[in-house]
Amino acid sequence: xxxxxxxxxxxxxxxxxxxxxxxxxxxxxxxxxxxxxxxxxxxxxxxxxxxxxxxxxxxxxxxxxxxxxxxxxxxxxxxxxxxxxxxxxxxxxxxxxxxxxxxxxxxxxxxxxxxxxxxxxxxxxxxxxxxxxxxxxxxxxxxxxxxxxxxxxxxxxxxxxxxxxxxxxxxxxxxxxxxxxxxxxxxxxxxxxxxxxxxxxxxxxxxxxxxxxxxxxxxxxxxxxxxxxxxxxxxxxxxxxxxxxxxxxxxxxxxxxxxxxxxxxxxxxxxxxxxxxxxxxxxxxxxxxxxxxxxxxxxxxxxxxxxxxxxxxxxxxxxxxxxx
Amino acid sequence: xxxxxxxxxxxxxxxxxxxxxxxxxxxxxxxxxxxxxxxxxxxxxxxxxxxxxxxxxxxxxxxxxxxxxxxxxxxxxxxxxxxxxxxxxxxxxxxxxxxxxxxxxxxxxxxxxxxxxxxxxxxxxxxxxxxxxxxxxxxxxxxxxxxxxxxxxxxxxxxxxxxxxxxxxxxxxxxxxxxxxxxxxxxxxxxxxxxxxxxxxxxxxxxxxxxxxxxxxxxxxxxxxxxxxxxxxxxxxxxxxxxxxxxxxxxxxxxxxxxxxxxxxxxxxxxxxxxxxxxxxxxxxxxxxxxxxxxxxxxxxxxxxxxxxxxxxxxxxxxxxxxxxxxxx
Amino acid sequence: xxxxxxxxxxxxxxxxxxxxxxxxxxxxxxxxxxxxxxxxxxxxxxxxxxxxxxxxxxxxxxxxxxxxxxxxxxxxxxxxxxxxxxxxxxxxxxxxxxxxxxxxxxxxxxxxxxxxxxxxxxxxxxxxxxxxxxxxxxxxxxxxxxxxxxxxxxxxxxxxxxxxxxxxxxxxxxxxxxxxxxxxxxxxxxxxxxxxxxxxxxxxxxxxxxxxxxxxxxxxxxxxxxxxxxxxxxxxxxxxxxxxxxxxxxxxxxxxxxxxxxxxxxxxxxxxxxxx
Numbered sequence: 001x002x003x004x005x006x007x008x009x010x011x012x013x014x015x016x017x018x019x020x021x022x023x024x025x026x027x028x029x030x031x032x033x034x035x036x037x038x039x040x041x042x043x044x045x046x047x048x049x050x051x052x053x054x055x056x057x058x059x060x061x062x063x064x065x066x067x068x069x070x071x072x073x074x075x076x077x078x079x080x081x082x083x084x085x086x087x088x089x090x091x092x093x094x095x096x097x098x099x100x101x102x103x104x105x106x107x108x109x110x111x112x113x114x115x116x117x118x119x120x121x122x123x124x125x126x127x128x129x130x131x132x133x134x135x136x137x138x139x140x141x142x143x144x145x146x147x148x149x150x151x152x153x154x155x156x157x158x159x160x161x162x163x164x165x166x167x168x169x170x171x172x173x174x175x176x177x178x179x180x181x182x183x184x185x186x187x188x189x190x191x192x193x194x195x196x197x198x199x200x201x202x203x204x205x206x207x208x209x210x211x212x213x214x215x216x217x218x219x220x221x222x223x224x225x226x227x228x229x230x231x232x233x234x235x236x237x238x239x240x241x242x243x244x245x246x247x248x249x250x251x252x253x254x255x256x257x258x259x260x261x262x263x264x265x266x267x268x269x270x271x272x273x274x275x276x277x278x279x280x281x282x283x284x285x286x287x288x289x290x291x292x293x294x295x296x297x298x299x300x301x302x303x304x305x306x307x308x309x310x311x312x313x314x315x316x317x318x319x320x321x322x323x324x
Numbered sequence: 325x326x327x328x329x330x331x332x333x334x335x336x337x338x339x340x341x342x343x344x345x346x347x348x349x350x351x352x353x354x355x356x357x358x359x360x361x362x363x364x365x366x367x368x369x370x371x372x373x374x375x376x377x378x379x380x381x382x383x384x385x386x387x388x389x390x391x392x393x394x395x396x397x398x399x400x401x402x403x404x405x406x407x408x409x410x411x412x413x414x415x416x417x418x419x420x421x422x423x424x425x426x427x428x429x430x431x432x433x434x435x436x437x438x439x440x441x442x443x444x445x446x447x448x449x450x451x452x453x454x455x456x457x458x459x460x461x462x463x464x465x466x467x468x469x470x471x472x473x474x475x476x477x478x479x480x481x482x483x484x485x486x487x488x489x490x491x492x493x494x495x496x497x498x499x500x501x502x503x504x505x506x507x508x509x510x511x512x513x514x515x516x517x518x519x520x521x522x523x524x525x526x527x528x529x530x531x532x533x534x535x536x537x538x539x540x541x542x543x544x545x546x547x548x549x550x551x552x553x554x555x556x557x558x559x560x561x562x563x564x565x566x567x568x569x570x571x572x573x574x575x576x577x578x579x580x581x582x583x584x585x586x587x588x589x590x591x592x593x594x595x596x597x598x599x600x601x602x603x604x605x606x607x608x609x610x611x612x613x614x615x616x617x618x619x620x621x622x623x624x625x626x627x628x629x630x631x632x633x634x635x636x637x638x639x640x641x642x643x644x645x646x647x648x649x650x651x652x653x
Numbered sequence: 654x655x656x657x658x659x660x661x662x663x664x665x666x667x668x669x670x671x672x673x674x675x676x677x678x679x680x681x682x683x684x685x686x687x688x689x690x691x692x693x694x695x696x697x698x699x700x701x702x703x704x705x706x707x708x709x710x711x712x713x714x715x716x717x718x719x720x721x722x723x724x725x726x727x728x729x730x731x732x733x734x735x736x737x738x739x740x741x742x743x744x745x746x747x748x749x750x751x752x753x754x755x756x757x758x759x760x761x762x763x764x765x766x767x768x769x770x771x772x773x774x775x776x777x778x779x780x781x782x783x784x785x786x787x788x789x790x791x792x793x794x795x796x797x798x799x800x801x802x803x804x805x806x807x808x809x810x811x812x813x814x815x816x817x818x819x820x821x822x823x824x825x826x827x828x829x830x831x832x833x834x835x836x837x838x839x840x841x842x843x844x845x846x847x848x849x850x851x852x853x854x855x856x857x858x859x860x861x862x863x864x865x866x867x868x869x870x871x872x873x874x875x876x877x878x879x880x881x882x883x884x885x886x887x888x889x890x891x892x893x894x895x896x897x898x899x900x901x902x903x904x905x906x907x908x909x910x911x912x913x914x915x916x917x918x919x920x921x922x923x924x925x926x927x928x929x
Contacts, residue, residue: 040520041491154384183383184547188591188599210520213593240595254525256554258577258594263532263555266525272490396825425827438818442840448819455827501822 001067002204003029003052003172008064008074010047010056010228021047023228023284024064031171034198034205036215036236038251039225042273045208048225049174052206053091054081069171086113090165094177096157100149106157107133107145110164117168132163137193155186159193166197173198174206179214191218212251216240221309224248227273227284234310242321244304244312246289249320283313291316336410337371338509338541339395339428344368344404346390364390365401366565369636372558374508377535377542379556379573381549381588386562388545392513395543396430397421408509426456429502433514435494439486445472446482449501456505471500474538475530492523499530503538510534511543516551528554549577549592558643561585564617567636571644581640581651583622616648624650665916671909679729682722690723691715691874699892708898711881712888720876721898727788727870727877728906731861732854734792739799739853740846746800747807748838751815752830762808765801773798773860781869788861788877791870795860799853806849810842844918851914855907862903878903 010022022044029035039045050056052066054073066073068089073081085091090113093099100109110132111125120128126145133141136159149157158178165173175194179187195218198205209215215222215236222239224232224247232245243249253267271288283289286296295315304317314320347363364387372378382388393399395406397413406413408424416424429452432438439448449471450464459467469479475496486494495515502510512531516524532555534540546552552559553573560570561584569582580586590600615630616622622629628649636647687707694714702709708717750761768776777794784790814820814837823833864870865879878899885895 040522184549184593185383185587185591188593188601191599192601211593212521213595216595217593217598251521252595254522255595256525256528256550258550258553260554262553262557262573263535265529265532266554268525268529269522398821398824422827425825430822430825432818432822434818438822440819440823440837440841443836451823451828452826454832455823455829498822501826 001028002031002033002069003206004065004067005048005052006065006067008048008051008062008066010044010051010063011061012057013059018061021228022051025225025228025230027223027230027233029172029204029206031204032198032202033221034195034207034219036219036222037206037208037225038210038212038215038222040210040251040273042227043225044228045225046176047228049091049176049206049208052172052174053085053089054078055091083117086165086170087117087168088170089172089174090168090170092158092161092165092173092175092178094180096154096161096181097149099161100157102149104148105145106147106149106152106160110145110160110167113164113167128167129163132167133160136160136163136166136197137189138163154182155190158182158186158190162190162193162197166201166203169201170203172204172206174208176208177210178207180209180211187214194218212240212255224251229284230313231285232310232312232314234306234312235308238307238310242306244306244310244317244320245314246291246316246320247285248312250290283315291319335374336407338374338409339372339543340370340405340407341391341395342369342405342407344391344394344401344406346387346394346399346401348390363402363565365394365404367404368562368565368567369404370560370567370570372509372541372543374541375535375539376557377544377555379552379559380543380545380562381547381552381559382545382562383547383588385564387565388562389513391562392430392511392543392545396428396511397425422455426452426505427507428509428511429505429507431495431498431502431510431512431515433517435491435498435518436486438498439494441486443485444482445484445486445497448486449482449497449504451501452505467504468500471504472497474503474534475500476526490523492519492526495519495523495527496530499527499534503534503540506538508539508541509543510540511545513545514547515544517546517548524551531555549588553577561588566617566647567645568618568647569645570636571640572642575642575644579653581644581646581653582618582648583624583652584618586652587623624652626650662916662919664912665920668909668912668914668916671905672913675725675906675909676729678722678725682726686716686719686722688716688719690719690876699888701892701894709892709894711884711895712892717881717895717898720881721878721902724876724878724881724899725902727875728858728861728903731788731792731795731877732857735795735799735857735860736850736853738793738796739803740850742800743803744807744839744846746804748811748834750804750808751811751838752834758808761804765804768797768801769805771798773856774863777860777864778867778869781864786869786872788871788875791861791864794864795857798860799857802853803846803849806845807842810845811838814838814841848914848918851910851917855910855914858903858906858910862899 006026008022008025009020011018011020025048037045037048047056051062054076056062062074064074107126107129110129114120114125114128130141130145133144138144138156138159144152152160179190182190191214194205207215207219219236221234222236223230224245226247231247232239232243239248243252250269256266269288282297282299283301286292293315301313301315303311303313305311344365345363345367346365368391380388380391394401397406400414408428413421413424446468449468453459453464453467468482472479472481477493477496489497516527519527531542535542542555544552544555556573559573559576560567561582563584569576569585576585577589580589593599614633616633619625619629634647634649636645639646639651640653692715697710698712698714700706700710706716706718708721711717746761750758776798777791780794781790820833820837823837861870861877862879862882865877866883868883871877871880881899882896889896
């Protein structure tokens with residue numbers, strides 16, 4: 001397995017102790033596979049992605065195991081992690097304007113990982129950078145390379161960031177909400193680009209998003225996270241068509257559907273997410289969940305399995321499974 | 325001139341904009357800068373009827389935010405008119421314009437930036453009343469209470485500061501502020517884009533309720549077709565400062581006539597089918613050509629499209645209007 | 654406004670203590686000093702510190718401690734009035750610039766740049782040589798120097814506030830520019846202005862000391878710390894303490910004000926960030 005995460009837990013310092021933002025999360029990703037991580041704010045999806053890159057914030061305590069190509073990443077020195085980043089594992093961020101250095105040319109930034117990890121000389125790296133910019137679909141790549149980020153549109157900047165990420169041929173690309181800040185037509189193209197690069201190179205993609213439909217369209221498998229816990233995990237078609245977890249169902253039903261009568265009430269989730277300190281006693285969704293029972297408060301729900309690698313953490317998972 | 329939807333004879337539309345043109349002078353630097361050769365709004369006209377919420381769909385650079393600002397008289401157009409309940413806003417003397425603002429309010433996109441962090445909620449929600457004048461302190465407090473309860477918040481929330489609330493709650497506060505003068509029209513510019521899916525649903529439900537119970541008509545601006553379809557009876561699609569298509573929302577998205585509308589509908593991710601990507605490259609530098617602004621990017625473009633800009637015309641009945649020489653339906 | 658939450662930040666407390674001491678000394682000097690500050694006592698001139706004279710006496714036998722207290726009055730006076738002038742005119746100019754935009758804004762900023770270009774001391778010398786020396790003219794000169802600094806800061810921060818959506822929401826509600834300036838702009842730019850004001854206060858004290866040193870500030874029999882420094886020059890070898898005491902007093906006051914400014918900035922800013 002390309003990426004194997006086992007019992008990953010991340011605690012952040014809080015004024016009154018610790019706050020558990022990722023709670024014993026386990027999943028795997030194979031070569032060439034695309035795994036979607038979906039959740040709302042506070043779900044822990046971004047923190048999980050950052051932890052894989054070794055970019056958890058200072059002061060965060062990362063426990064558990066993250067094995068990449070068989071190698072343990074948790075506890076790796078910054079230096080060793082730095083050799084992996086940009087080379088074997090790369091990340092594409094949400095806001096290309098802030099993720100790209102506004103004071104450096106685009107070409108120089110795309111060339112940087114090539115010089116760092118492949119030892120290419122300056123002019124060689126810049127030439128390769130222009131090729132990469134063309135590969136990611138930028139018209140006039142030479143001019144793009146000479147430009148500063150502010151001269152490009154949002155979609156162009158995101159393509160440049162993708163070029164920077166794939167330069168050294170990484171085996172794993174983590175994309176954290178890569179299209180959320182973009183127009184929908186641009187989003188479609190960028191996601192198609194990522195799909196194309198994946199099938200060409202066989203790299204694995206971890207796609208983090210709050211948008212279920214984006215994940216449905218571009219991922220093989222999906223993880224649904226809530227309050228740092230994986231609520232459901234499985235092949236994307238199975239999870240979307242027959243969700244086995246009340247939270248997944250709630251997310252699917254909250255979305256305005258095409259064809260539904262105008263002004264019909266959308267199903268909402270009562271209450272608000274709560275912050276926890278330390279591992280949760282029961283299910284984090286207890287209380288907000290329409291199917292809450294007494295046991296949900298006291299006992300963490302077991303993993304219930306359904307079909308091909310489809311698991312749900314819910315005491316009442318077997319009662320679900322209808323289409324939303 | 326036929327309008328989208330039926331109009332009760334004799335009633336002026338709630339909001340009517342005619343031939344709005346607005347150009348911003350933007351500096352262009354370097355080969356990839358947006359030179360803004362095109363105006364932000366290139367002659368936009370539309371009419372919103374009371375009780376029939378109207379949607380505007382557009383991407384960045386479409387001019388939708390400019391349209392919202394001008395409709396609210398926060399910015400003046402280079403040419404064109406804005407009429408609220410029949411009165412032309414830019415012809416009104418200042419005092420009357422201020423009074424007119426009681427009838428139209430706005431909800432902004434950013435729940436974190438649209439509330440003054442240093443004020444208490446009470447002060448924030450009551451601000452339009454301060455501007456209108458005439459209400460005593462006790463009256464204001466009572467109306468703030470009523471407004472907060474109407475959006476599902478509590479009277480005790482009035483004493484708190486914005487940072488004590490979540491994004492969804494802040495958006496409710498913004499809506500409470502917009503409602504306090506009992507406006508007929510509320511312009512909502514991307515009101516739910518910054519919110520989580522479950523919170524988005526709550527705010528959309530609230531907006532539907534307000535339509536029904538408080539008689540509010542929304543002008544909803546969004547890039548999200550599903551959100552617009554949920555609330556708006558009629559929708560206009562904006563591209564580079566011009567309306568390319570307008571009509572009844574359901575028919576518009578089910579059967580788009582303009583290739584750009586089709587591209588938007590195809591690109592919108594849906595659970596039941598994958599997004600279809602347009603095969604033509606998206607061009608980044610807008611050229612000030614004489615033809616249709618969408619032509620360079622249009623999969624169905626023909627020579628006439630590049631030479632002559634099409635006009636928005638009624639085609640296909642049921643209030644549908646398209647600006648295209650070769651509409652798809 | 655919600656109450657400030659100062660952290661247990663040592664610089665804030667140290668700065669506050671130093672500034673409080675300065676203010677207390679000035680207040681005290683209005684009602685009591687060990688000796689009359691100008692009482693000349695030649696037989697006891699240049700005495701070292703003793704039980705009778707805590708800091709000794711100067712070259713005319715005047716009690717140094719009393720003169721230090723009296724001198725603190727001038728420092729406070731200069732600081733408060735000069736900064737006050739800077740704030741009064743600077744805020745108005747800055748707000749007018751931010752709200753007017755266009756040619757008015759450019760004009761005000763160019764004028765500020767012009768005033769800025771003059772070294773403060775040169776400006777003060779010009780003013781005092783034209784209108785005569787004395788504390789009042791020194792205050793005016795330093796105050797004038799403060800105006801462009803505050804004006805530029807006000808304009809920049811006000812523009813930042815006006816770009817926020819809540820300012821747009823206020824306009825949409827129908828509030829006029831004055832209402833927006835009072836209700837939204839001023840409360841939100843106040844922290845930056847307060848911090849800048851403490852910095853300008855410190856600079857004012859230094860500037861007054863420099864002017865008095867050059868003989869352009871306090872005139873006899875008034876005394877200021879700067880004047881005391883100047884007077885101490887002639888007897889530097891005999892009684893170095895006469896230069897040390899006012900010098901250290903100036904240094905500690907400036908230090909205290911700077912620390913207070915830093916501490917205030919830290920205490921006021923986090924409130925603006927959303928608490929999790």
